[in-house]
Amino acid sequence: MKKKYIEIYHTLVEDIQKGEYLSGETLPSEHELSSRFHTSRETIRKALNLLSHNGYIQKVRGKGSVVLDRDKFEFPVSGLTSFKELSERLGQSFRTHVHELTLVKEAKICRQLNCPAGASLWRVIRAREIGGERIILDKDYIRQDLVPELTKEIVQHSLYNYIENELELDISFAKKEIVVEPVTEEDEVFLDLKGHHQVVVIRSYVYLADTTAFQFTESRHRPDKFQFVDFARRTKG
Amino acid sequence: MKKKYIEIYHTLVEDIQKGEYLSGETLPSEHELSSRFHTSRETIRKALNLLSHNGYIQKVRGKGSVVLDRDKFEFPVSGLTSFKELSERLGQSFRTHVHELTLVKEAKICRQLNCPAGASLWRVIRAREIGGERIILDKDYIRQDLVPELTKEIVQHSLYNYIENELELDISFAKKEIVVEPVTEEDEVFLDLKGHHQVVVIRSYVYLADTTAFQFTESRHRPDKFQFVDFARRTKG
DNA sequence: GATTATAATTTGTATATACATGTTTTGCAA
DNA sequence: TTGCAAAACATGTATATACAAATTATAATC
DSSP: OHHHHHHHOOOOOOOTTTSOTTSBBBBOOOHHHHTTTTOHHHHHHHHHHHHHHTSSSSEETEEEEEEEOOOOGGOOOOOOHHHHHHHHHHOOEEEEEEEEEEEOOOOOHHHHSSSSOOEEEEEEEEEEEEEEEEEEEEEEEEETTOOOOOHHHHHOOOOOIIIIIIOOOOOOEEEEEEEEEEOOHHHHHOOOOOTEEEEEEEEEEEETTOOOEEEEEEEEEEEEHHHHHHHEEOOOO | OOOOHHHHHHHHHHHHHHTSSTTTOOOOOOOHHHHHSSSOOOHHHHHHHHHHHHTSSSTTTTTTEOOOOOOGGOOHHHHEEEEEEEHHTTTOOEEEEEEEEEEEOOHHHHHHSSTTOOOOEEEEEEEETTTEEEEEEEEEETTTOOOOOOOOOHHHOOHHHIIIIISSSOOOEEEEEEEEEEOHHHHHHHOOOOTTEEEEEEEEEEEOOOOOOEEEEEEEEEEGOOOOEEEEEOOOO
């Protein structure tokens, strides 16, 4: 099946990004959109709810779907955006240094990933260089029973691309934490810290669509180069 | 109107929090829930989508709604949680020091809030003390045309409570940014920095349901006491 | 012309049906 | 007992209708 409402969502996102609808303006009414896309109003509403959820529009009862100004948050470290997408969006030169790609057994991480204590995990350690400076250190632990093979080429190119497109694993959600911590010896070795004594640490547990815990990631950023941008909707009730 | 699906959402959240459904288990099927709540399946689905969106469940096709383990992220600085909710959840003693409550005209902030350049803004500066240490400095700019009156009591007690419950303004969404910056003289004066030379800065633009930009907030945290926890769903397409 | 009442427009909620798609269970057959 | 096919079950998508509630446009009245 094609999932009409997803198609309509993408069409409308493109239209907004092309400037067809400016911020402050309203989209065509649900009724008009449904005749324009030859579909029912409920299907249009599903597409509009996606737009609303992702911060493209605000629906105002009796008025319409008002287009929001997304200019102020064009840096989505948010969501589950990967390093590759990120640096491409920045338009800066980037490199990835693979420092480790090994199989390990770490009972503590296994327990948090809900896999057997003796299970093998891939440990991937990569330094990210942007604009000539190594500013991010990524430490990944991935269940080997779900990803049997990993090569240096894969982790250097795009791990997520391999996992989602080659292995066709359905990455669905993540729990993440952002804190600030003192630098470790590892940070000193692999990063250009420029005198900084603390790093911003993003720890994530990544889950597949079937709720399988899949990966634990620790992303360590030099504080002056760190930015997290988010769109948050208030849950009513 | 009562909004059945909101009611059902809250009922199910309470049930999950009471441990009626354990993580890993599935909720009753949509069909069973609809007969249990005497409503249609679509209404149940709206409630379940809210649960899914807020990280309580993961819907798995053909299987059911699997309850997720929320233990690992019980510290939602996320969303738009206010300081009061936050410290109460922490269960620690807290105090608010009001250092400033004045009307100012700041063209730059006015422009970003889309209000006339000459408009008056409330500037509220508060230091937050938790466990005997002043670790958060909140600087708020609020449009006076939307909030005509503010007193020291209000900003000391709960600003959001006043705005939402007394003025009945409908706070709907926010754009926020998290960065790390050097401490300012102001930070030195109002916070117990304990030798830290950087603070975590959360800048937020807060909007009402009718898309009116309403408030700009800068929340400055001592890095060792800062934590941001989030549940992020991957947008498909 | 200004104010007010009415109608039209637009989004929100609730319900119903049909069929698609993925999972689990059941039952039959080898 | 094992293996496979079919049925039962669960969620996903698409469509339709009716009414509620908020806003905007229109018309009527003073």
